[in-house]
Amino acid sequence: MSEQKTLIITGSNAGIGYTTALQAAKKGQRVIMACRNQSKADAARQTIVDAVPGADVLVRILDLSSFDSIRQFAASIEQEFDHIDALINNAGMMPSTLEHTTEGFEMQFGVNYLGHFLLTHLLIPVLSRSPDARIVHLSSLGHLWGNINEKNFRDRSPYLMGVTAYGQSKLANVLFSQELAQRLPANIVSxxxxxxxxxxxxxxxxxxxxxxxxxxxLVSPETSANFTLEMALAENWKDRSGEFVSAQGPLPKSPRLRNARLSQTLYEKSCQLTGATPLTKPALQAQVG
Ligand SMILES: NC(=O)c1ccc[n+]([C@@H]2O[C@H](COP(=O)([O-])OP(=O)(O)OC[C@H]3O[C@@H](n4cnc5c(N)ncnc54)[C@H](OP(=O)(O)O)[C@@H]3O)[C@@H](O)[C@H]2O)c1
Structure with missing residues (x-):
């Protein structure tokens, strides 16, 4: 067997994230299930261990709707693990009524996007210590009806069953992935x-x-989980970065994804909102150095 990798999968007690954790365990990888609910996560882990005896699967608590929880999670990972090989930003939700995170952001913008934004930045040091690190962001075809509007980061009216808020959060996921790809060190792809x-x-x-x-x-989660896992582990994804692909079905893309100014502005604003330290683009690093 090839060398064991260590993966963090957010929201892996259910759905696609759970199946991704299960498939990764079957491949002999070490999985850190980053979940908000201890008992749900423990039960999901037990199901994996029952199906894959000897599976190397751990539960660590992460609530993406709280910056404190995100910081505590990242600090514990930094303390416990020498390096992390893959971060799968999978957790997501679409409440039908307006809800807020601890810091007062609209819940989908806060959890689906901003929480993962902060988490990713805090984990860059531990990802950097892997020779071949991968970050995979679960977005959606729903990014198509998304628009980035600062006025909606904290509130939104009407809420329209959460559909437009979902679109914004999923568009933000892809813009972030693209921007990150330009700023990461060569051993990490996004x-x-x-x-x-x-x-x-x-x-x-x-x-x-x-x-x-x-x-x-709707289809069962296996195909999506296997595809995501391939992006996180397979050799043919090692040097690909900044791409947005579909695990199954067509993927028309929003023209907003070609707006470099939009992704840069969102990136800078998100650093301000979360307190994350901005990553500098290598071209700028060279000029400064
Ligand atoms: N299903 C689809 O057809 C579809 C299509 C396009 C994109 N996606 C994307 O795929 C990803 C996975 O979706 P899914 O279908 O597997 O959804 P799911 O079955 O509802 O699972 C979502 C996971 O996210 C977790 N989560 C929610 N809020 C969280 C928070 N504040 N902190 C930490 N974890 C949190 C949930 O935990 P709890 O169990 O505690 O709630 C659950 O483990 C999402 O990003 C979604 O946007 C899904």
């Missing part, structure tokens, strides 16, 4: 993926009548 439409708890808030029909087009 890519985004649309996992396809997968039958998971994700659609728990949509009206039952709609879900009845919608469910017919």
């Amino acid at each position: 890519n985004a993926v649309h996992p396809g439409f997968v039958d998971s708890d994700f659609f728990r808030n949509i009206p039952k009548a709609i879900y009845f029909f919608w469910r017919r087009v």
Whole structure:
């Protein structure tokens, strides 16, 4: 077997993240399940260990709706592990009514995007110590109807069942991945993926009548999980960075993804909002050095 890698998967007690953790355990990788609910995460871990005896799977608590929790998680990882080989920013949600994170951000912008933004920055040192580190961002086809509007970072009215807020958060995921790809050291790559439409708890808030029909087009999480894992582990993804791909199904892309000014402005603003230290683009580093 090739050398064991250490992966962090956010939101891995359910859905695509859980299946990604399970498949990674089957491949003999060490998985850190970064989840907000201890008992749900312990139960999910136990299911993996039952299915894969000897699986190297750990649970660590991470609530992406709280900067304190994110900082505590990152500090514990830094203390416990020499290096991390892959960070899979998978956790996501789409509440149907307006909710807020601890710091007062609209919940989807805060959890799906900003929490992962801060987490990623705090983990760069431990990722840097891997010779071949990967960051994978779970975005969505839903980025298509997203727009980045600072006025909506904390509030949004009307909330429209969370659909437009979801679009903003998923567009932000891809813009972040692209911007990061330009700023990371050469041994870390960053890519985004649309996992396809997968039958998971994700659609728990949509009206039952709609879900009845919608469910017919949904597929099981295995294909998405395997694809994500390939991006995180396979040799052919080692030198690819800044890409946005689909695990299954077509992926029309928003023209906003070609707006370099938008991704840079969002990046700089997100650093201000989270207190993350900005990564400098190598071209600028060379000028400064
Ligand atoms: N399913 C699809 O068709 C689809 C399509 C496109 C993109 N995606 C994306 O794929 C990713 C995974 O979705 P999924 O379908 O697997 O959803 P899911 O089954 O609802 O799982 C989401 C996971 O995120 C976790 N999570 C939610 N809020 C969190 C927080 N504040 N801190 C930490 N973890 C949190 C959940 O934990 P709890 O169990 O504690 O709530 C759960 O483990 C998401 O980013 C989603 O946007 C999904």
